[in-house]
Amino acid sequence: MKKKWILAIIGIFVLIIILSLRQIIDLDIGFHLRGGEWMLKNHSFHHYDVFTYTVNQNEYIAMYWLYQIILYLVFTIGGYCGINIMNTLLIITVFLIIFLRMKSARIPLWLISVILFWAVSATEIRFSVRPEIVTWIFLALFLFILDQYVEHKKNFLFLLPVIQILWVNFHGLFILGWVTMGCYFIGEWFRRRSPDKRLLKWSLIATAVSIINPYLFKGIAFPFYLFTRLQSTSIFKDVISELASPWSGRAVTHMASLPLYTYYVISVVTFILFIITYKKRRIYDYLLVALFFYISFTAVRNIPLFIIVAVQIIGLSIKELFSGFQYKRYHLAVFFDRNGPYIFLVIIVLFSLRVITNAFYIEQGGGNFGLGLDRFVHPLGAAEFITRNRLQGRILNDMNHGSWLIWGVRQPVFIDGRLEVMKERFFKEYHLSHTKGGLKKLVKKYRPDMIIYDYSYPEALAWDIDLMTMTDWRPIYWDHRSVIYARKDFAVEIPTLDFLQNIAQMKIDTTIDKKRAWDILRLPSKGKSLLWLEGFYREQYFPYDLMQMAFYAYMNLKFRAAEILYLEVLRRSRYHLKNVYYNLGAVYYFGGKYKKALYCYQRVLEEEPDNKKARARIFELRNKVK
Numbered sequence: 327m328k329k330k331w332i333l334a335i336i337g338i339f340v341l342i343i344i345l346s347l348r349q350i351i352d353l354d355i356g357f358h359l360r361g362g363e364w365m366l367k368n369h370s371f372h373h374y375d376v377f378t379y380t381v382n383q384n385e386y387i388a389m390y391w392l393y394q395i396i397l398y399l400v401f402t403i404g405g406y407c408g409i410n411i412m413n414t415l416l417i418i419t420v421f422l423i424i425f426l427r428m429k430s431a432r433i434p435l436w437l438i439s440v441i442l443f444w445a446v447s448a449t450e451i452r453f454s455v456r457p458e459i460v461t462w463i464f465l466a467l468f469l470f471i472l473d474q475y476v477e478h479k480k481n482f483l484f485l486l487p488v489i490q491i492l493w494v495n496f497h498g499l500f501i502l503g504w505v506t507m508g509c510y511f512i513g514e515w516f517r518r519r520s521p522d523k524r525l526l527k528w529s530l531i532a533t534a535v536s537i538i539n540p541y542l543f544k545g546i547a548f549p550f551y552l553f554t555r556l557q558s559t560s561i562f563k564d565v566i567s568e569l570a571s572p573w574s575g576r577a578v579t580h581m582a583s584l585p586l587y588t589y590y591v592i593s594v595v596t597f598i599l600f601i602i603t604y605k606k607r608r609i610y611d612y613l614l615v616a617l618f619f620y621i622s623f624t625a626v627r628n629i630p631l632f633i634i635v636a637v638q639i640i641g642l643s644i645k646e647l648f649s650g651f652q653y654k655r656y657h658l659a660v661f662f663d664r665n666g667p668y669i670f671l672v673i674i675v676l677f678s679l680r681v682i683t684n685a686f687y688i689e690q691g692g693g694n695f696g697l698g699l700d701r702f703v704h705p706l707g708a709a710e711f712i713t714r715n716r717l718q719g720r721i722l723n724d725m726n727h728g729s730w731l732i733w734g735v736r737q738p739v740f741i742d743g744r745l746e747v748m749k750e751r752f753f754k755e756y757h758l759s760h761t762k763g764g765l766k767k768l769v770k771k772y773r774p775d776m777i778i779y780d781y782s783y784p785e786a787l788a789w790d791i792d793l794m795t796m797t798d799w800r801p802i803y804w805d806h807r808s809v810i811y812a813r814k815d816f817a818v819e820i821p822t823l824d825f826l827q828n829i830a831q832m833k834i835d836t837t838i839d840k841k842r843a844w845d846i847l848r849l850p851s852k853g854k855s856l857l858w859l860e861g862f863y864r865e866q867y868f869p870y871d872l873m874q875m876a877f878y879a880y881m882n883l884k885f886r887a888a889e890i891l892y893l894e895v896l897r898r899s900r901y902h903l904k905n906v907y908y909n910l911g912a913v914y915y916f917g918g919k920y921k922k923a924l925y926c927y928q929r930v931l932e933e934e935p936d937n938k939k940a941r942a943r944i945f946e947l948r949n950k951v952k
Contacts, residue, residue, distance in 0.1 A: 330667035331435035335425065337674040338442045342421055344678045345450045346414035348693055349700035350406060352454040353726055354743050356704075356733035361388060362398025371540040375747045378728075379720065379738040380772070386747050387541050387548050389498040393457040407697040409455055416459045421446070423466035424637060427473060433641040436662075439670055441637050448588040449630040451581070451690075457497045458627070464493040466634055468503055469614075472510045473638075475525065476610075483528035490532040494539045494546075498746075501549035502631070504533050505617060513610025551746070556624040561754050562745055568627040577626055582690040589629050593619065596636045599643035606646055611639055676862060685861025688868050688901055702871055708778055708808035709734030717817055719775025722768060724789075725756065726780040727808065740772065760785040765792035777811040781881075782874045790881055804828055806871030809878065825879055825887040834894050846893045847910075847925060851932070852900045868901040869894070877909060885917035904933035908940060915943065920950045 357377065365371060372388040375381055388394065400408045421442065428438045452458070467489055474480040486507065493500040507529040514522045539545040555562045555569055563569045570576040572589060596615060600607060614635050622632035680686040687693035694700050705727050711717075712735050721739055723731055728742030741748060741756050748756075759768050765788065769777070777799065779786055793799055793811055801823040803810035812820070830836045838846075852860075860866065876891035892910040896903075911926030924947040930940040 331439055334439040334667045334670040334674070335435060335442070337671045338439060338446065339418065339421065341443075341674050341678050341681075342418055342446055343414055344681050344695070345446065346417045346453050347410060347695065347697060348453065348687075349696050349698055350409065350455050351693060351700045351703045352456055353703070353729050355409075355455055355699075356730035357728075357742055357744055358390070358394050358397050358455075358457075359401055360733040360736075361391070362394035362396070365391060365395055366398065375744075377732045377739060377742065377744075378747075380740055381748060381752050382738075384747050384749060385544075386744070387544055389494070389500070389539070389541070389545055389548050390457040390496060391540060392492075392495040393460060393497065397455075406699050410697045413453070413455045413459065416463065417453055420459070420462045420466055420634075423463065423470055424634060427466070427470045427638060428641045430470075430474065430478065431638065431642055431645075433645050436666060437641055437644055439667075441641050443670075443674075444588055444592055445633050445637050448585050448592055448633050451585040452627065452630050458499070458630075460496040461493070461499045461502065462630055462634060464489055464496075464500075465502055465506065465631060468506045469635070469638070472506065476510060476514060476608075481524070483525065486528050486532040487535045491535050491538050494536045498548050498552050500536060504536075506614070507532060509610045509613040509617065512613060513608050516609045548746075555745070556621075561750055561757060563625075565753075565757055566745075569625045571623055572626045572629055573623060581626060584690070585629070589622070589633070592633060592636055592640070593622075596639055599640060599647075603643045603646055606643075607639075615639060679862045683861055683863070683865050685858075685866040688866050689861075692870065702806060704730050704734075705778070705780070705808045706730075706734065707805040708803060708810055711803050711810065712737075712776075712778075715817065715820060717776060717812075719812075719816055720773065722772060722774035722777045724779035724783075724786065726783065727778055731778070740774070760788040762788065763792065765789045766796065769796070775813055775816045778808060780807055781809050781878050782807065787881070790878075794882075804875070804878070806874050825882070825884045826890075829875075829887055829890055834890065836890055838890060838893060843889070843893060843922070846896050847922065847929075849896060849900075851903055851929075857900060866901070868899045872898075873902075873906070873909075876913075880909065880913050883916075885913050888913045889917070904930050904937070907933070908937075911940070911943065915947070920947050923947055924951055 360377065361372065364376065371391055372386040375384050375386045397409060397412075400412045404411065424445065425438060425442065428441070429435075433441075468486065471482045471485055471489075475483055486503070490500065490503050493503055507525075511522065511525050511529055514525060536546055537543070541548070554560055557563065560569075567576065567580050570580075572581070572586060577586060596619075600612075600615065618632045618635040621628045677686075682695050684693075684695055687695065692702075694702075699706070708727070709731060712721075718737070721731065721735070721737060723740045725741050725743055728739040729744075731737070731739045732742055741752070745753065756768075759765050765777075768774075777789075777793070779789055781790060793801075798814050799811045800814055801809060802812045802817065802820045804823055804825070826836050857866075872891050872895045876888045876895065879885075879891060880888035889910070892906055892913065895906050896910075907926045907929040911923045911930065914920070914923035914926060924944060927940045927944045927947065930937055931944070934940070
């Protein structure tokens with residue numbers, strides 16, 4: 327049986343590789359690359375902000391400085407594809423350490439396979455190019471080394487200070503090393519009725535060497551500042567989605583279902599097993615689970631930290647419960663013994679196929695399998711437009727765009743994703759701009775020449791509304807992610823944006839007549855079952871870019887442009903038809919094309935019969951059509 331399950335373990339690591347090889351979507355990639363480049367060019371660590379014109383008096387304590395330098399060096403050698411490969415290797419390392427830790431505890435391979443699959447499902451959403459991946463590695467290493475010492479009497483404690491020196495220079499969550507050592511030390515003290523002097527010595531040394539960082543005591547204090555973001559009073563927690571609790575309504579609404587509900591299952595199973603096997607659990611088990619569950623409870627981004635701790639507890643508890651189990655007495659157990667590895671491999675292969683065809687990412691709401699940058703996420707076009715036209719002026723940007731503009735435009739930006747630099751006061755000023763008249767206040771105070779932002783986020787609507795009334799500003803650029811407005815007396819050589827002309831330049835037919843529009847509207851639905859089956863063997867595609875552009879055109883009352891874009895979405899894909907028809911119905915409704923609007927809302931009901939809004943609009947339109 328063991329040899330059979332090795333195939334399943336190999337299959338899981340292949341799945342990890344496939345899930346890791348996704349185009350880069352992380353918004354922070356820009357400031358990390360520019361940060362690494364700046365340090366190498368200036369032969370200096372970061373101390374004060376040099377990338378904005380708004381908070382350049384603020385300190386910049388970059389505890390991830392070593393990660394930034396390595397990231398930039400990898401980029402110079404292998405480009406964005408090289409960064410993908412580096413990140414994949416880091417993620418493989420995390421799960422390899424988790425596997426070795428469970429294997430050293432003699433947890434059966436079949437159980438390791440199941441648990442690893444759970445762990446991958448719960449954490450894959452965080453497989454981003456971010457320094458937190460390195461924290462996963464160091465946390466897993468600490469747990470492995472401390473397990474070897476406590477459970478197997480193998481002394482590798484001398485490695486803890488070495489790892490801690492690296493950790494403190496790679497990521498600000500190095501304090502988790504202190505927490506982990508403290509849990510084991512307290513647990514062993516209670517078990518042995520006396521302190522373990524050897525463990526205490528190496529723990530103190532590992533803690534002390536944290537001072538070996540460019541910022542000395544300020545660097546050591548940095549994690550305590552990060553902890554304030556997890557408090558309910560933090561404005562960052564209220565606004566940044568990854569800082570929301572996974573047990574909150576915000577997480578259920580905005581987070582993909584598979585990782586979120588897998589995390590719920592792992593959490594519940596962990597606590598149930600704790601109750602059942604409480605007599606066999608060590609004190610440090612209780613401490614680790616309690617502390618890391620609390621950390622995961624406070625923020626979505628911390629889910630993987632709890633998973634890394636919990637999987638070992640789950641494996642040990644189930645192993646103890648099944649100890650001495652005579653499985654040959656049960657037909658189902660015998661069947662699982664013979665066929666389980668092959669069934670598991672089939673599941674992994676099918677899962678992998680859906681990832682490779684992008685069906686998995688379409689169902690999750692975004693992402694793409696492959697190497698390089700995800701052009702849908704980053705404002706590449708807007709940055710190229712500014713650079714190509716040599717637009718040297720003060721930029722007022724949103725936070726999502728700032729991190730890339732630091733790298734892609736190389737001009738001082740208004741704000742970016744380095745929250746430790748922006749600080750609460752300035753971030754609150756920015757956040758309040760997403761209320762009526764808020765953008766006008768920023769423009770009056772900072773006097774920008776250009777305004778650039780991601781219009782796809784809900785809060786951007788406030789900026790849209792303000793700009794509609796700001797007659798001294800005009801749009802000069804628009805794509806699937808960005809819109810750029812310029813002051814009327816700035817860049818006068820660039821013409822004001824023409825929506826239909828912009829669409830035509832994208833090689834989309836803007837001359838669609840009434841008959842052609844009806845032909846596209848009446849394209850049949852493939853059905854969810856057929857689409858699901860195609861996701862195993864055919865590359866899947868959904869034009870999120872055109873959907874975003876269509877919505878922006880609609881919000882600007884450019885109904886013809888919005889209609890053309892939504893029709894192009896229907897022509898290219900059969901996914902998310904309910905959303906496409908509902909939005910297109912609104913375009914036709916407010917554009918006075920009631921027959922088409924009625925048809926669109928009827929198609930919505932075909933996809934979602936309980937849609938009350940569509941049903942109410944149909945009732946209204948039937949009277950208008952008559």
